[in-house]
Amino acid sequence: MIIVDFNKQEIEESLGALTASEQMQAKLVENLKKYSPVEIVAITLASAYKSLDGYYSLAVSYMFAKDIEIIIFMILFSTRREIFTARTPNAV
Numbered sequence: 001m002i003i004v005d006f007n008k009q010e011i012e013e014s015l016g017a018l019t020a021s022e023q024m025q026a027k028l029v030e031n032l033k034k035y036s037p038v039e040i041v042a043i044t045l046a047s048a049y050k051s052l053d054g055y056y057s058l059a060v061s062y063m064f065a066k067d068i069e070i071i072i073f074m075i076l077f078s079t080r081r082e083i084f085t086a087r088t089p090n091a092v
Helices: 008-019 021-032 037-051 056-078
Strands: none
Touching: 037 056
């Protein structure tokens, strides 16, 4: 179980950051300086995964499978040049 305890000042700061665009951006930059780019990506992916109720990894796996399918198609048919070349119809 995770317990989050905010005092009144922290709540007011959070609400103030949400209402003031410049203040929010300054706070965001200040907070992001604490993390490495890898940690920021990990936090972003974890947030997306949580907000999509676990369907993020499923969607990514479908996209990855589609990419693999396209690569296999291109490898198989790139050797058959007659598929991708235009021919003039033979007049009989």
